[in-house]
Amino acid sequence: xxxxxxxxxxxxxxxxxxxxxxxxxxxxxxxxxxxxxxxxxxxxxxxxxxxxxxxxxxxxxxxxxxxxxxxxxxxxxxxxxxxxxxxxxxxxxxxxxxxxxxxxxxxxxxxxxxxxxxxxxxxxxxxxxxxxxxxxxxxxxxxxxxxxxxxxxxxxxxxxxxxxxxxxxxxxxxxxxxxxxxxxxxxxxxxxxxxxxxxxxxxxxxxxxxxxxxxxxxxxxxxxxxxxxxxxxxxxxxxxxxxxxxxxxxxxxxxxxxxxxxxxxxxxxxxxxxxxxxxxxxxxxxxxxxxxxxxxxxxxxxxxxxxxxxxxxxxxxxxxxxxxxxxxxxxxxxxxxxxxx
Numbered sequence: 001x002x003x004x005x006x007x008x009x010x011x012x013x014x015x016x017x018x019x020x021x022x023x024x025x026x027x028x029x030x031x032x033x034x035x036x037x038x039x040x041x042x043x044x045x046x047x048x049x050x051x052x053x054x055x056x057x058x059x060x061x062x063x064x065x066x067x068x069x070x071x072x073x074x075x076x077x078x079x080x081x082x083x084x085x086x087x088x089x090x091x092x093x094x095x096x097x098x099x100x101x102x103x104x105x106x107x108x109x110x111x112x113x114x115x116x117x118x119x120x121x122x123x124x125x126x127x128x129x130x131x132x133x134x135x136x137x138x139x140x141x142x143x144x145x146x147x148x149x150x151x152x153x154x155x156x157x158x159x160x161x162x163x164x165x166x167x168x169x170x171x172x173x174x175x176x177x178x179x180x181x182x183x184x185x186x187x188x189x190x191x192x193x194x195x196x197x198x199x200x201x202x203x204x205x206x207x208x209x210x211x212x213x214x215x216x217x218x219x220x221x222x223x224x225x226x227x228x229x230x231x232x233x234x235x236x237x238x239x240x241x242x243x244x245x246x247x248x249x250x251x252x253x254x255x256x257x258x259x260x261x262x263x264x265x266x267x268x269x270x271x272x273x274x275x276x277x278x279x280x281x282x283x284x285x286x287x288x289x290x291x292x293x294x295x296x297x298x299x300x301x302x303x304x305x306x307x308x309x310x311x312x313x314x315x316x317x318x319x320x321x322x323x324x325x326x327x328x329x330x331x332x333x334x335x336x337x338x339x340x341x
């Protein structure tokens with residue numbers, strides 16, 4: 001596969017048999033995905049974390065026809081109990097693909113791409129913590145990292161995979177290369193843990209049974225992967241388990257740009273995109289993973305297929321937030337859907 005021209009992908013605007021198993025019985029009491037209050041602004045390439053009972057997402061991007069790439073600094077906070085959105089203080093700088101995480105009761109936004117006069121994909125090292133009603137700078141990453149996955153586990157943050165500058169240049173998407181790097185933040189500093197078994201970007205992650213699970217993602221040379229890797233922080237060990245199945249509806253592997261959360265002792269993965277020349281598409285499928293069986297089963301399709309969306313779970317329900325409704329950057333939405341018991 002030739003090197004991806006991200007600008008061409010970002011300009012795209014055309015939209016592009018599930019097997020039900022025992023593992024899908026969890027979360028099946030509700031008929032499927034239901035609509036909730038939309039994020040007040042359309043955005044994609046975002047992540048989310050639960051903080052103080054609310055689902056928080058920050059930054060992101062939106063493409064407008066005939067206009068420069070729009071990058072956000074707004075921070076949305078969704079209250080699932082009341083089904084309403086509010087706003088937290090804006091980020092100190094605009095970011096897309098920033099990682100949102102919580103640890104030790106604190107909310108953090110780490111890495112991502114900034115937009116400067118040099119380009120729209122300047123990979124960053126910044127780390128901010130919300131404190132006393134504003135964002136304060138924390139320990140910077142040892143080097144830039146974006147399009148990663150990240151979770152808080154106890155009082156630690158884990159930032160895994162994504163993209164880092166391949167050389168001296170750091171302004172465009174093609175300046176970046178996939179990484180297997182695994183950083184851990186603790187006691188105000190970043191340390192290196194065992195790398196993820198596969199370097200990739202735009203994967204998804206969740207915490208289940210005290211472990212960190214990384215699912216899907218893609219590489220520039222190989223496209224989407226359904227790979228599922230599990231990290232045990234007690235032993236600093238990775239194991240590889242059953243991959244996410246292929247989408248027969250789209251005749252492509254579910255992989256890049258998906259989202260995932262834990263609910264009911266299962267992993268729930270959904271969405272994502274695939275590229276083709278020309279075009280591509282967005283996945284509607286939901287896949288539910290049973291760790292006891294090491295098996296995925298099909299769940300109900302999302303009402304609005306999306307990629308670059310955020311995911312979080314509260315009270316046994318999974319929320320799919322905003323994202324791109326067509327492949328690449330042609331149609332960001334603020335749609336929120338809920339799937340749960």
